[in-house]
Each structure stands twice: as C-alpha cells, then as structure tokens.
Amino acid sequence: MFILVNLKAYPCDPIEVATAAREVSEESGVRIAVSPQAADIARVAETGVETWAQHVDPNGHGSHTGSTLAEAAAEAGAEGTLINHSEKRLKLADIDGSVRAAERAGLETCVCANNPAQIGAAAALGPDSVAVEPPELIGGDVSVATADPDIVEDAVEAAASVDEDVEVFCGAGISSGDDVEAAGDLGATGILLASGVAKADDPRAALEDLVEPL
Numbered sequence: 007m008f009i010l011v012n013l014k015a016y017p018c019d020p021i022e023v024a025t026a027a028r029e030v031s032e033e034s035g036v037r038i039a040v041s042p043q044a045a046d047i048a049r050v051a052e053t054g055v056e057t058w059a060q061h062v063d064p065n066g067h068g069s070h071t072g073s074t075l076a077e078a079a080a081e082a083g084a085e086g087t088l089i090n091h092s093e094k095r096l097k098l099a100d101i102d103g104s105v106r107a108a109e110r111a112g113l114e115t116c117v118c119a120n121n122p123a124q125i126g127a128a129a130a131l132g133p134d135s136v137a138v139e140p141p142e143l144i145g146g147d148v149s150v151a152t153a154d155p156d157i158v159e160d161a162v163e164a165a166a167s168v169d170e171d172v173e174v175f176c177g178a179g180i181s182s183g184d185d186v187e188a189a190g191d192l193g194a195t196g197i198l199l200a201s202g203v204a205k206a207d208d209p210r211a212a213l214e215d216l217v218e219p220l
C-alpha cells in the first residue's frame with residue numbers, strides 16, 4: 007500500500023511532516039510520499055522523503071507565466087505528481103498534456119477523478135495511477151471506504167477494464183489505519199490523504215496509525 011500525503015495549502019510545517027513521513031516509512035517499510043506546495047518541493051525533498059508535486063502544467067519552457075513545469079518539479083527533487091486534483095481541475099486535453107509533460111520529466115503520475123466514469127477516462131490517458139475522490143467527502147471525518155465503498159470497487163473495475171497496469175488509489179476522509187485497511191480490502195493499492203496528517207496535532211502519530219495494520 008502506498009500512502010501519499012497531500013499538504014495542499016494547509017498551514018503545517020512541511021519539513022516536520024516530511025521528516026516524520028520519511029522516518030515512519032523507514033521504520034514500517036511502507037512507501038510514504040509527501041506532496042507539498044511547489045515552492046517547498048526542494049526543501050521537502052532534501053529531508054529524503056519521496057516527494058510529489060501537487061500539479062504540473064501541460065506546457066514546457068516558454069512564455070507561460072505562472073506555470074509549474076514538470077521539468078522544474080523534477081529538478082527540485084520531485085519523483086511524482088498529482089494531476090487534476092479535485093481542487094485543481096483541468097480540461098481533458100490539459101490532463102493528457104500534463105501526463106505527457108510529467109512522463110518527459112521522469113515523474114510518476116497519478117490522475118485524480120471524482121467517480122468511476124472519470125476514472126475510466128483518466129486511465130485511458132495512460133498514467134501510472136488514478137485516484138478516486140468523491141469531492142463531498144474531501145476534508146471530512148468519514149472515510150470514502152466507509153461512506154461509499156462501491157465507488158472504490160467500481161473505480162478499480164473501471165480502471166482495469168481500460169488498462170490493468172494502472173494502479174487505483176482512493177482518498178477523502180481517510181485518517182486511520184482501519185480506513186487504510188478497508189480501502190485495501192476494496193482493491194485500492196494506494197491512499198491519497200491530506201487533513202488526517204496535515205491538520206493533525208501530531209503528524210508523526212497520525213502516520214504511525216495509518217501504517218499500523220500494514
């Protein structure tokens with residue numbers, strides 16, 4: 007199971023979370039990555055934790071003010087990137103372009119989507135993984151695996167029917183080891199979570215709880 011911690015724009019200390027994630031990953035043997043703001047990628051990567059960008063744009067170098075280039079994220083130390091997060095939605099052509107840009111830069115890709123139909127479309131673009139997240143459950147207290155287990159199972163089926171090599175992650179409301187275990191039982195091979203760690207009083211304890219059953 008892969009645990010991907012998205013720090014969004016929460017006012018947490020990215021270095022504290024990254025250091026805790028690296029240590030808990032080393033101690034547990036569970037793959038854990040942290041996805042900070044673009045401006046924090048380099049210093050988060052310096053902690054030694056696997057680091058992901060929250061977004062990359064479809065364009066390369068050129069007259070594109072405000073862009074987050076896949077090449078720049080990779081050079082700063084990112085190993086992967088989210089694309090089309092629920093809070094950073096893109097047009098289909100731009101999702102495709104961002105996946106291609108990330109591939110050129112050597113970044114692992116995870117395309118997010120709201121539901122199984124979108125998961126099928128996302129899988130058709132050939133990312134390494136897709137992540138299903140019902141928007142209404144994001145940031146809440148109830149895990150997607152509890153509130154809507156069908157959406158996870160249907161997403162796994164939708165991705166497999168398009169491309170069996172595309173991994174399926176799930177996210178929204180996940181905050182405990184029990185939630186992670188339940189998601190795994192539904193067929194997810196990764197977890198995308200944010201508030202359960204980024205807003206925790208003790209991020210290290212939250213991470214230890216997440217990996218406890220793994």
Ligand SMILES: O=C[C@H](O)COP(=O)(O)O
Pocket residue numbers: 012091092139143144145146177178179180198199200201202
């Ligand atoms: O990127 C993470 C997801 O949007 C889930 O966020 P959450 O764990 O706060 O529900």
